[in-house]
Amino acid sequence: MTADDVRSVLELLREAGAEVWIGGGWGIDALVGEQTRDHHDLDLMHRREQEPAVVAALAAAGFRESLSRRPVRFVVTAPDGREIDLHPLVFADDGSAVQASPEPGRPFRYPAAAFTTGAVAGTTVPCLSAEQQVSFHQGYEPRERDLHDMAQLRRVFGIATHF
Numbered sequence: 001m002t003a004d005d006v007r008s009v010l011e012l013l014r015e016a017g018a019e020v021w022i023g024g025g026w027g028i029d030a031l032v033g034e035q036t037r038d039h040h041d042l043d044l045m046h047r048r049e050q051e052p053a054v055v056a057a058l059a060a061a062g063f064r065e066s067l068s069r070r071p072v073r074f075v076v077t078a079p080d081g082r083e084i085d086l087h088p089l090v091f092a093d094d095g096s097a098v099q100a101s102p103e104p105g106r107p108f109r110y111p112a113a114a115f116t117t118g119a120v121a122g123t124t125v126p127c128l129s130a131e132q133q134v135s136f137h138q139g140y141e142p143r144e145r146d147l148h149d150m151a152q153l154r155r156v157f158g159i160a161t162h163f
């Protein structure tokens with residue numbers, strides 16, 4: 001997934017009236033304002049009530065569902081192998097959100113401050129905050145890319161990470 005792919009997908013979804021935020025590796029690169037590694041996919045958080053518009057817009061661009069872990073997440077894949085990992089969010093009136101988790105009754109929580117902006121290839125994009133990214137990178141054995149991503153957040157924001 002290239003920076004141009006990311007910008008193209010975001011524009012497609014914006015035109016469909018869907019509000020999304022970048023998470024994962026591209027989200028971290030958006031926060032630091034530069035691409036620091038290759039990315040095999042794009043993680044997007046979206047408003048659950050806008051999911052039909054998200055799915056329709058991506059289907060029109062050739063993406064087809066390739067993995068369902070609903071209600072937690074699902075993946076769509078393009079014929080050329082590009083993947084988008086979609087995470088449905090339910091928002092509260094205060095701007096916070098929750099996402100279902102594999103553990104019933106223990107949703108992933110997103111405070112209102114978790115939603116911010118960054119930049120991909122010079123374009124301002126919606127993404128998750130550094131604090132939210134750190135929160136989501138806990139409780140598992142880190143992979144090489146996780147170590148790299150957390151190092152980027154420490155470098156740019158000077159924040160503590162647990163690995």
